Amino acid sequence: MLLRVIHTTRYTYREQVTENHNELRMMPQTDQDQICLDFRISVTPPARVFAFDLPEGTMHYFNLRPPHASLLIRAEALVDTHPANPFAGMNLAEDDSTFYQQEDIRIEWRRYLTASRYVPLLPETQRIAEMARRQSGPGTASFLIALTRLLHRVMTYAPGSTHVNTPLREVLENKQGVCQDFAHLMLAVCRLCAIPARYRSGYIYTGNLEQEQSPASPNWPWPESQDSEQHEQLIGGDAMHAWVECLLPDGKWQGFDPTNNLVADSHYIKVQAGRDYADVAPVRGIYRGSAEQNMETAVEVRKEQTV
Template sequence: MSTPQDGASLLPEWTEPLTLEVRHLTRFTYHDAVWDSFNEARLQPVTDTAQLCRRFFLHIDPAADVRDYPDFYSNCVHYFDVKRPHEQLSVEAVSHVQTHADSRGPVPEKNPPEGLKNPSIMENYFDFLHDSQFVSLEPEIWREAVDSLPGGVSDLWTDTLAVGGHVFSTFTYTPSATTVNTRPTEVVQLRKGVCQDFAHVMLGILRTLGIPARYVSGYFYNPDRKPDEIEASHAWVEVYLPGYGWKGFDPTHNRVPDTRYVKLAVGRDYADIRPLSGTFRGRGTREMTVEVRVRRLPEDAWE
């Protein structure tokens, strides 16, 4: 992930179409042989109104048969198992994605909260209005919601931008300050964290305010990345706007996701979209390393 830029002003969107290659390599090293390793991967980018996944490859070593299915939130899930004993497992996903400006056009000028009062909307998006495994609407989150939007909700999109700006300006991006299991209430106390933490905090605030909000996993292409800067997967949020649909905001960078973003999966929080998860048999403990590379391809890559 790129280091967030200073300043609380909303950064402009990129509209230039891009062709991006994403390589996401995960390696597991076991301290003793294991077997019956069953795994699920949510690593294939979506195709939607802002991007087209042209190619996707999943390389697994030791080799395994791979099948796929759509999960409850329509994410593409690849699953595989390695039954024979092994001491290492590597999973590399290679994606080629074309990104472009959202074909739906800009968000409507006005997005009154009354649009959410339709009973069918409240029922269809129930999951994104209430507690989830990593997002609990506790008193600390309620207080953060009041601080970020003291006047209450008047416009769904304008207020989403305000909440995102609040998270960006009052929390400090600090790698290693948290872990993958850190809860938003802890982040609120620490006032620091990484993209996953900021997405969870923003989700809690938005849901507390009655705005349907979901977690998004993906990648951010930084054309100004320094040679020694480590890349990683990224996370942001999307809110539901009646009559328009889901629209994203990245509280880590204080911007609306644009053509530099590649979207992987959506869910209630990180628990729903773990890039790789699974189980195995054996007594060996394991160590995991992850490498991510995002690069721009020539525009004529498909000709």
């Protein structure tokens, strides 16, 4: 699917600020599932933008020294997504847990198996894992699908109910949050179960979903539950989205989206993967001046017919 993303972020400061340094993590990656055909960043007031290849993906950086009262960052990407059928390789019926007990796996993916800044390994999440286990087959993929569905069912998507520093424990108690919180909670459960799991930032194309996904997923694992929930408007299209990627025993990182109860497919555009939000925040900045600022962000993802 050929998708165009336009992501704008506007900061308005109460007073003029100076020495504004910003790191951007917005460029879609290129891998076996997607190709980033074009990517541009423009900054107003104008600044020279530098690109760095870091372990999590490409980071763009710029600074503005002269005083300014607002900052507009516009990122535009053209991405061709063509993932293989995510369900084709999934083993749902066999117990493949020995894969995760291998020492090499634990060493190689230690980073995605341990607690991180926003993902404490709360013992309470053990209960969630047990519930998901009861509702799934013996395969790890089956467990992860059940976990995705469970979190989607018990958690309420409530914009504004949390902020970036809301502790996971509070999210768990109130059972509500935004896509970041859903993702962090699922990460905590997976890591507690010794399944390497990473935070994925990206974009989601929300148009025409039911028409396109059903034929592409013949093995849709929960046909009986494909109820009205699936036909709701997908969440995450008007901002940057977040979901979870887990290492499956075939060595592939598969995306699971607890906010939408979906397995990542061609509607998903991958940007960066990290331990949690802190590693891949789309904008990280620091400036000199009054702390009072207002941020507006808008994301548009649309389907293109041709390049």
